[in-house]
Amino acid sequence: MEILSLFKYAEKLKFSDIRDSLGVRSNKLAYHLRNLTKRGILIKQGNSYSLSENSEYLIPYLTEKKSILPVVLILIGDSKKAFLYLRKKRPYYSKLSLPGGRILLGESLANATSRIMKENFNLETKFKKLNSISFEHIVKLNKVVHSFILFFVTAETKGNIIKTDILKNKKKIISSDYKLITKDANKETKIDTIISN
Known part of the structure; x- marks a missing residue:
């Protein structure tokens, strides 16, 4: 991580520049640089190293700071009855939840929706609309332990699903999911996709 973080501010670095910046022994650094090169994360050109094109996506993540996680939450149903499932992991272990998951690099909301529903529930779905975008902060002992940006979408499926009565199960449903x-x-909102070079 420390080696890679140096590439936030430089396209190419010599071995000596990396060694001097990190203050590590040459043999230890050589081992790690060889490993990163072998894994295709770094490219060695002459006596300089640079991030490979496939590793450019790492740059925003090269920090010690924790960052917010973008997720899509998928409504199949309506405000009265919806497809929910029982969570088996934290946060919100053993609560009823909207299906959802991370949005992967380069993925549209429609593609993320289809992928998540297929991978997790073996359901073919069709994206209908983006309902809202919200921030969620999970607080434990007066400290924020998780932060999410929630893309709340509606989708439809022809698959056979059981819908849960929302009002009757309010106490069993994740409070933020219930609110959404x-x-x-x-509701319906729009979001633009910007492709930059």
């Missing part, structure tokens, strides 16, 4: 379902299910 009851307040934002009938």
